[in-house]
Amino acid sequence: MQQETLHAVNFMESGVKNVDQSLKLTEAASGENIELHAIVEKMFESINVIEQNSARNGETAQQVTEVTEAMASSIQQLSMSSEQVNTNASRLQQLMGTFQVSTR
DSSP: OHHHHHHHHHHHHHHHHHHHHHHHHHHHHHHHHHHHHHHHHHHHHHHHHHHHHHHHHHHHHHHHHHHHHHHHHHHHHHHHHHHHHHHHHHHHHHHHHHSOOOOO
């Protein structure tokens, strides 16, 4: 009986040690989970900042595209106006050629 009691006590002490070790591991894992959670939160914050910057860059790119298209249209209009000026200057020279200009 003493041996069975001693065996039961040893078994219970062993079980208590296992429970203590399990609790320590659980606490350590919980601490790691808190750290991991903080890292994941920082990662999501960084992703949000990147997304916001990408959206702003997209808006800026759209604005640059619109300005570039407006400039291209203005250049085309200036080119057409320049051609008209050249045409009118040629006609004016032709008309002046039909008149005699005296130097008196």
